[in-house]
Amino acid sequence: MATVKFRHSPAVALAGLIATFGAVPVATWRWYLAPILLVPVAVAIWGWRAGTDADADGVTVRALLGQRRFPWSRISGFAPRGRGVVAVLDGGATVPLTAVTARDLPKLVAASGAELNAQ
Numbered sequence: 001m002a003t004v005k006f007r008h009s010p011a012v013a014l015a016g017l018i019a020t021f022g023a024v025p026v027a028t029w030r031w032y033l034a035p036i037l038l039v040p041v042a043v044a045i046w047g048w049r050a051g052t053d054a055d056a057d058g059v060t061v062r063a064l065l066g067q068r069r070f071p072w073s074r075i076s077g078f079a080p081r082g083r084g085v086v087a088v089l090d091g092g093a094t095v096p097l098t099a100v101t102a103r104d105l106p107k108l109v110a111a112s113g114a115e116l117n118a119q
Helices: 010-027 031-049 102-110
Strands: 004-007 051-054 058-062 067-071 075-081 084-089 094-097
Touching: 004 102, 010 031, 051 102, 058 094, 075 094, 075 102, 084 102
Parallel strands: none
Antiparallel strands: 004 051, 051 058, 058 067, 075 084, 084 094
16 A cells, blocks of 8 residues: 555645745844744744655654654554544554544554554
């Protein structure tokens, strides 16, 4: 099976881009206000990049600046947390799966080639 990608709405990245343009007049008014541009730029990049990718080999969780890869052998299960889902690793640690909701669990598990067993 191909890679299944879970991402936030493109509106998040678009809002960051629009906020960047809106912050330019303020940031260029005085030199010490220039760092104001970093916040909307970071939101735009995070909205475009952050998410979770799942394929037959494992799960990749992407953030603003980095990513972490977890093979299916290290994931013992999934649990809902708030509006999202966390992966429970073999040692009991949990990893939030960015942009994955409880409704997405069947697609996430199907990417592994396994079936979802409700308990």
